Amino acid sequence: MKLAIMQPYFFPYIGYFQLIAAVDLFVVYDNIQYTKKGWINRNRILLNGSDTVISLPLKKDSDILDVRERELAADFKPGKLLAQLDGAYRKAPYFAHTMALVESTLRQDTRNLFAFLHHSLVASCAHLGITTPIQVSSGVDIDHALTGQDKVLAICKAAGAQTYVNAIGGQSLYASEDFLREGIDLRFIRSKLFAYEQFGAPFVPWLSLIDVLMFNPVAQVRAAIDNNYELL
Template sequence: MTSNNLKVVISQPMYFPWIGMFQQLHLADAFVFLDDVQLARGFYNRVQIKTDSGSKWLSVPVKRLSRSQLIMSSEIDYTKNWKKNHEQLLAHNLKQSPYYSDAIEVFREVAKENHQSLAELTIASMRAVARYWGMDNNVEYYKASDLACSKGSGSEKILNICKGVGASTYITGHGAKNYLEHEKFDDKGITVEYMNYNTTPYSQNFGLFTPYVTSLDTIANLGSSVGTHLHSKTTNWLDFINE
């Protein structure tokens, strides 16, 4: 895809991630799944759900072959009945929510496929949520492992991908502040914008609102009307790091 004003988001694929990831997607013209990087401990194979006894993890077990294995080559461990456990947790904790049936249908749409790789599963989960919310039609998707430009590491890798897909703007979360070489993006005519997350609280089960839970919680409580809760904008990198 090429454009005079192409906004791109680059992120590791995650398992039914929090609404903030879809706020990024909502602002993007292109989304690159960064699947050719190391599988580190984080949210790539797990996400939190609110329960009556506090937050719990929905975790996808992964076969650990080496410490340096990549997301794209990480296989799911099917010796554990994680799909059944996840569905039971979702049912127990979201069944009283008004759009629970929609949420569990989105989950089942993904779970019915026996994805062998973690990347396949997590990409499928993100795209299923995006489709449900009507965000999937105007975004072009890439996998970094399919892009010849995805070379190097850290800031260099991100810049190479941005150049390769023809981005004019790179939209990112706050963690990139610690490693991006912003001036090099400026030198290539690519604007770096940081997310300014702004999510209108909605009614949730089990106490005070938190956005840092699975997007299936958001679907269960808001249904398809999520657009009224997506108010996030972006801040130029210079303003962001000087805040």
């Protein structure tokens, strides 16, 4: 059984969904510390030919809180972000279909950051036809005081995983010999560039899934998710 574990992100790039589709069980961290300046509540879209950051504003709170303990700001207005996306993508070929997904996510009735991101992730996978089960990390029966590689190994063993798959950026975080000692094969997924036309301008890669879906039919996106990567 192949397993992957990741932090939740706000409409992440296509490689995140390649990782989900490549495994038999995907675990998403809720009991992990929120990190500033990361991509948990931010991502990039295309606006006037350049990449632009969009974000979910958060209520001011302690920096040591877990993701599941953070809340969206009281003044967060989904309509404002939807208007920004409308202005950026209204002329995109798959605008209507993609905006239906985005709007249903942004207008969900929760202020909890993790609940918001989890709903977005599940909805995006359903939109893409990805059926990999998604489990929340706090529901796994392990010692949750563990951190880093030790926590990953504990989750793998609790789930009965024979293979742990991580994004290519995690190569420096894990030691393959430690996984092998536990009878687990450590693999990494490396996405290949999925280029497509963006209003006839020079291509801006690795933007949010929102951008990918605005310019490509779901079937083509799913084909890229299933095939456009290497497993190392």
